[in-house]
Amino acid sequence: MNLVDQPDPPKVAGGEAERQTELIRLRYRDDMAADGPWNEVIATILSHRSVRAFLPTKLPAGTLERLVAAASAASTSSNLQTWSVVAIEDQARKDRLAILGAEQKFISQCPLFLVWCVDHSRLHLAGAERQMTLGGLDYLEPFMVGVVDAALAAQNAAIAAESLGLGFVYIGAMRNRPEDVAAELGLPSGVMGLFGMCVGYADPTRPADIKVRLPQNAVLHREQYHADSMPEVIAAYDPRLVEFQREQAMRETPWTKLATERVKDIEALRGRDRMRQALNNLGFPIR
Ligand SMILES: Cc1cc2nc3c(=O)[nH]c(=O)nc-3n(C[C@H](O)[C@H](O)[C@H](O)COP(=O)(O)O)c2cc1C
Known part of the structure; x- marks a missing residue:
């Protein structure tokens, strides 16, 4: 309700x-x-469907705290809780983040913009308290722990938001310029904005529909992975996605084309090929 x-x-x-x-x-x-x-x-x-057009309506008091409680309820690796979220409601800051986020206007438009972060800073603080250097944090694994923790927390909040009649869209473009996002949000060393999330009431004049997914025989493997049938399974998905795109008056592009274009070469990564360098600059000296 x-x-x-x-x-x-x-x-x-x-x-x-x-x-x-x-x-x-x-x-x-x-x-x-x-x-x-x-x-x-x-x-x-x-x-679920991603919402990319929002009403200016503010969220009821307590909504943010309820979404974060849902996020906090997610499982977390070893209870390390290596995530944080920055909530932005200030219009000027949302506008600046929209520029950093590939000029996606719904970042400016949504009443609440959340940036979900990998957060090792509390581990560093605990280490300093105990006069330890925490050399284990220099490896990829604890960063992956933070990514998993942040994603699980965010998705819990996302489902909570949808259960309240709100819509949302994730914003991976927060990783286009990670250092600039960190500066805008005042992130300390060891904290990185992983992805954003626009939250608000969907504009009913611009409804989004449920986007068809890969069939279960593409993603569900019983006992062992079955790769043999995958080419036909993927080929069968292409026309289903195109049918959805046609209904939505979107550009018609088969999934195999869409997906491969996104990773075809270094240019397709749109600057994110330098992610290791960005992470190093943000206090994750990943080897
Ligand atoms: C981590 C992540 C980052 C995303 N980044 C963006 C983004 O920057 N802009 C956007 O319009 N949609 C973004 N999306 C939304 C996806 O495009 C969308 O979830 C996908 O196409 C499936 O559509 P649906 O959510 O409507 O089912 C992102 C989704 C995820 C999970």
Whole structure:
């Protein structure tokens, strides 16, 4: 249920069984059976679509704290809790972050912009307190721990937001200029902005729809990984994504083209090929 009088996300017609069938159909657009355990949590998760157009409506008091409580409830490797989040509501700061984030205007438009961070600074503080240098932090593994922790925390907050009738979109473009983002947010050494998240009420005049995913036989492997059928499975997904794009009046690009273009060469990384250098500059001397 929404906390304020906002339009609910588009509902599938009919009763619960029809809703379940429709949400599974839209998620895969194949012959996947819809039966299985079902409840409101699963319905919320399966209704996800990224929102890139927001109303200016402010979020109800306490929403940010509730989202962060959901984030804090996520599992965390060894209880290290190597993540932090910076919440930005100041318009001028959102505008500057939009520039750093590939000029994506929804960063300026959303009422709440969150930057989810890998955070080793508390470990450094604890080490200093105990007069230890913590040489283990110079390796890739603890950075990966922070990435996993931050992503799990963020996704918990994301689902909580959607359950409250809010929409969101992640912003990976926060990694285009990591040092500039760190300076804008006043991040101490050992903290890195991993990705952003625009949060707010979706503009009902610009609705987004459920984007079809790879079929389950692409991502689910029973007992052992099955690579043999993968070429056909991927080929079958291409036209389903194109069908979705056509319905949304988006440029029609098969997934195999979209995905390979994103990683085809160093230019395709749009400056992020220097990530190791950026991390070193931000206090992660990863070897
Ligand atoms: C870590 C991450 C970073 C993302 N960065 C951006 C971004 O910078 N801009 C954007 O419009 N969408 C971004 N997205 C959203 C994805 O494009 C989107 O989740 C994907 O296309 C699937 O669509 P859906 O979320 O509507 O199902 C990002 C998603 C993730 C998980």
